[in-house]
Amino acid sequence: MKLAERTQHVAGSFTIGISMMAREMMSQGKDVLNLSVGEPDFKVPERAKHAAVQALELDLTKYDKVPGVLELREAICDKLKTENGLDYTPDQIVVSNGAKQAIMNTLLAVMDPGDEVLLPVPYWTSYPEIVKLCGGTPVYAVPVDTVNYKVTPADLEKVVSEKTRILIFNNPSNPAGTVYNEEEVRAIGEFCLEKGLWLLSDEIYEKFCFVDPCFSVAATSPEVKDITIVVNGLSKSVAMTGLRVGYTASNTKIATAISKMQSHLTSHTSTLSQWVGHDALRYCGEEIDAQIDIYRRRREVMLKKLKTLPDITFLEPDGAFYVMVDFGAYRDKIEYNGSFSVALCRRILEETEVAIVPGIAFGLDNYARIAYVLEEKRLEEGLERIEKFLRSLK
Numbered sequence: 001m002k003l004a005e006r007t008q009h010v011a012g013s014f015t016i017g018i019s020m021m022a023r024e025m026m027s028q029g030k031d032v033l034n035l036s037v038g039e040p041d042f043k044v045p046e047r048a049k050h051a052a053v054q055a056l057e058l059d060l061t062k063y064d065k066v067p068g069v070l071e072l073r074e075a076i077c078d079k080l081k082t083e084n085g086l087d088y089t090p091d092q093i094v095v096s097n098g099a100k101q102a103i104m105n106t107l108l109a110v111m112d113p114g115d116e117v118l119l120p121v122p123y124w125t126s127y128p129e130i131v132k133l134c135g136g137t138p139v140y141a142v143p144v145d146t147v148n149y150k151v152t153p154a155d156l157e158k159v160v161s162e163k164t165r166i167l168i169f170n171n172p173s174n175p176a177g178t179v180y181n182e183e184e185v186r187a188i189g190e191f192c193l194e195k196g197l198w199l200l201s202d203e204i205y206e207k208f209c210f211v212d213p214c215f216s217v218a219a220t221s222p223e224v225k226d227i228t229i230v231v232n233g234l235s236k237s238v239a240m241t242g243l244r245v246g247y248t249a250s251n252t253k254i255a256t257a258i259s260k261m262q263s264h265l266t267s268h269t270s271t272l273s274q275w276v277g278h279d280a281l282r283y284c285g286e287e288i289d290a291q292i293d294i295y296r297r298r299r300e301v302m303l304k305k306l307k308t309l310p311d312i313t314f315l316e317p318d319g320a321f322y323v324m325v326d327f328g329a330y331r332d333k334i335e336y337n338g339s340f341s342v343a344l345c346r347r348i349l350e351e352t353e354v355a356i357v358p359g360i361a362f363g364l365d366n367y368a369r370i371a372y373v374l375e376e377k378r379l380e381e382g383l384e385r386i387e388k389f390l391r392s393l394k
C-alpha cells in the first residue's frame with residue numbers, strides 16, 4: 001500500500017530527532033548533556049501549575065470556545081497592550097496547540113497550494129515543512145550580511161515573485177539569535193506592505209532579548225499591523241513546552257479564518273493548559289523575568305567559553321537561547337556522505353555525549369546549533385567535551 005506523496009517531501013524534525021536520540025542514551029544511563037532542544041529547563045511557576053488543578057476541581061473539562069478560553073484571550077490582549085503597545089480585542093486572538101499550530105493555522109488561512117512563502121536563512125527547522133504540508137513552496141532569502149544574518153528588503157527583493165503570498169519573520173530568531181532593531185523591523189513591514197504580502201511575525205522568543213528589547217513589527221504602523229499575524233506562545237517564556245499553548249493576534253477577518261481552520265483540526269488546546277497559561281500571564285511576571293536573567297548569565301558563560309574552542313567562529317546572539325557555531329574548518333576532518341553537520345553532530349553525540357543540532361536543519365550546513373538550556377556548570381562541561389573532541393581531530 002502506498003503512502004501519501006507528502007510523506008516523501010516532508011522531513012521529520014531534526015531537533016526532535018536528535019533530542020530523542022539523546023533521551024534514549026540517557027535512559028541507558030549515559031550522562032548526556034542535551035543542548036539540542038529548544039526547551040527551557042526551569043519549572044512552570046507554582047501559581048500557574050495550581051491553575052490546572054483548580055480547573056480540574058471546577059470541572060472545566062468540557063469543550064470550550066475554538067479560539068480559546070475567553071479569560072486567557074483577555075489576558076493575552078492585556079499582555080500585548082502593556083508589553084508590545086498593540087491593541088487587540090479577544091475576538092482577534094486564537095489560542096492553539098503551541099505556536100507550531102498557530103503557524104500552520106495561519107498558512108492554511110492565508111495561502112493556496114502553489115503559493116510561495118519567503119523564509120529568511122537561517123530559518124527555524126519546521127517552517128519549510130509546515131509550508132510544504134500546506135501545499136506551498138518555501139523560498140529562501142539569504143541575507144547579504146552573513147555576520148549578523150539579518151535579512152533586508154534588498155535580500156527579499158531578489159526572491160519575491162508573483163506567487164509570493166507571505167513572509168515568515170522570526171524575531172528574535174531561532175537559530176541565529178538575531179534581534180532586529182526598530183528601524184530594521186520597520187523596513188521589513190514596509191516591504192511586505194509594498195509587495196502586498198502577509199507577514200507572519202513569530203515572536204516566541206521575545207522575552208529572551210539580552211541587549212535591546214524586541215520590537216514587534218505590528219507596532220510599526222496601523223497598516224502594517226493589519227497585514228501582520230503575530231505568533232507567540234508560552235512554551236519558551238513560561239517553560240510550558242508540553243502544555244501546548246500558542247496563539248495568533250491578527251485582524252478580525254484573519255482571526256475568523258484561522259479559527260475556522262482550527263475548528264476542524266484540534267478544536268482547541270486543552271482547557272487545563274489554557275488556565276495554566278492564564279495564571280502565568282496574569283500573576284507570574286516577576287518569576288518569568290527572574291528566569292530570563294538566568295539565561296542572560298548563561299549566554300555570557302557560553303560566549304566566553306566558545307571563544308576558547310579551536311578553529312570555530314559563531315554568530316553572537318542578542319536573543320533567544322541558541323548559538324550558531326561555524327565548524328566549517330573541520331569539513332576535511334570528518335567523513336561524511338551528504339550532510340557535514342549531520343555527521344559532525346552524530347560523532348559529537350556518540351563520542352562526547354553532548355547533543356547539538358546539525359546546522360542543515362536551519363539551512364546552514366557548516367554550522368551546528370547549541371542551546372544554552374542547562375545550568376552554567378553543565379554548559380561549560382558540554383563545551384569542554386566538544387573542545388576535547390575538536391582537539392582530537394587536529
Ligand SMILES: Cc1ncc(COP(=O)(O)O)c(C=O)c1O
Nearest residue numbers: 038098099100124174233235246
Ligand atoms: C521559532 C519558533 N517558532 C515556533 C516554535 C513552536 O513552539 P511551540 O512549542 O509553542 O509549538 C518554536 C519551537 O521551538 C520555535 O523555535
